[in-house]
Every structure is written in C-alpha cells, then in structure tokens.
Amino acid sequence: MTLIPNKLFLTKGVGKHKDKLQSFELALRNAGIQHCNLVNVSSIIPPNCEIIPTEKGKNLLKPGQIAFVVLAQNSTNEPNRLISASIGLALPKDRSFYGYLSEYHSYGESAKKAGDYAEDLAATMLATTLGIEFDADKAWDEKKQVFRMSGKIIRTSSITQTARGDLNGLWTTVVACAVFIID
Numbered sequence: 001m002t003l004i005p006n007k008l009f010l011t012k013g014v015g016k017h018k019d020k021l022q023s024f025e026l027a028l029r030n031a032g033i034q035h036c037n038l039v040n041v042s043s044i045i046p047p048n049c050e051i052i053p054t055e056k057g058k059n060l061l062k063p064g065q066i067a068f069v070v071l072a073q074n075s076t077n078e079p080n081r082l083i084s085a086s087i088g089l090a091l092p093k094d095r096s097f098y099g100y101l102s103e104y105h106s107y108g109e110s111a112k113k114a115g116d117y118a119e120d121l122a123a124t125m126l127a128t129t130l131g132i133e134f135d136a137d138k139a140w141d142e143k144k145q146v147f148r149m150s151g152k153i154i155r156t157s158s159i160t161q162t163a164r165g166d167l168n169g170l171w172t173t174v175v176a177c178a179v180f181i182i183d
Helices: 020-031 054-060 111-130 140-149
Strands: 007-017 037-040 066-076 082-092 099-107 153-164 171-181
Touching: 007 020, 007 054, 007 082, 007 153, 020 066, 020 171, 054 171, 066 082, 066 099, 082 111, 099 111, 099 171, 111 140, 111 153, 140 153, 153 171
Parallel strands: 037 066, 082 171
Antiparallel strands: 007 171, 066 171, 082 099, 082 153
C-alpha cells in the first residue's frame, strides 16, 4: 500500500495547564487536531499535493484517525518566557516535483522572526534540490528574491504560534502543524 497525501493544511495552537502533557493536549485542541492519532513524518510535500484552508482540512478529519503531520512544538513553565513553534512551506513551480516543509521552535523570537526562519529553511532545502545557486549567508529577504527570480519556486509561506509563559508558572505549549490528508 502506498500512502501519498493529496492535500495538506496548516494549523496552530496554544495551551496552558499545570501539567506539561495537558498543556500539549490543550494546544492540540486549540489547533483543532486533538482527536487524531498524530504520526510525525519528515518534510516532503508530495507532487501535486493541494494546500487547503485550515477549516476545510479540519472538517476532513475523523476522531481516532491516524494523521500524518509535520509538527513543531515548544513548551515552558518559566513565567513570561516567549516561545514559538513554526512550520515553513516551499512549493516548486513545477507541481509534478515535490516541495518542502520545515519545523522550527525557538525562545525569545517574535512570530515574524520565527516564521521567516522556518520559511527560509523550507525554501533553502527546495532551492538546493532544484539546483538554484544562492548565497546561504544572505538574509532571507535577499534569498527570497533570488528564489522567486529563478522561476523555479512559486510559493513560500509559514504558520507560527507564539506565547509567553504563564505568569503563575503553568506549562505553556505552542504548536504549529502541517496535517496531511489522504483521500
């Protein structure tokens, strides 16, 4: 049996609880995927895989379903500590070729900074696969222009969840996730 997803959606969430595991569960609830059995996979977007809106994707999930995901998560019980989890996405212009996802989690970074980094990671992996020449030391904005001008990368994006650690020391967990759908 060959399992090749034909759709994917991005989602994110945050949860707080006195127990770390419960804060993770609440973050999954906030993301709308708590009712699935999540299986972490690596970072390949299959050829011709359609990126669908989050709500449409959530409506396709069934309780107890095994769902393949690329998951970024981060947790803290340190009051006011800024945490982030981000998924980056990069799609080739030729959709018969595969794309990339990246997961990134950090401390002390804004949603924009973490999202840009995750997007950069995914785009860089795709660019090296496609043979696009670029300076890896350049800032993301500069590389993004090179990638777009190559005509080989059509879309990059990211989804990021940030939160500050609970002031009373509850566990705070953030998740960002790409969820694959096989139908």
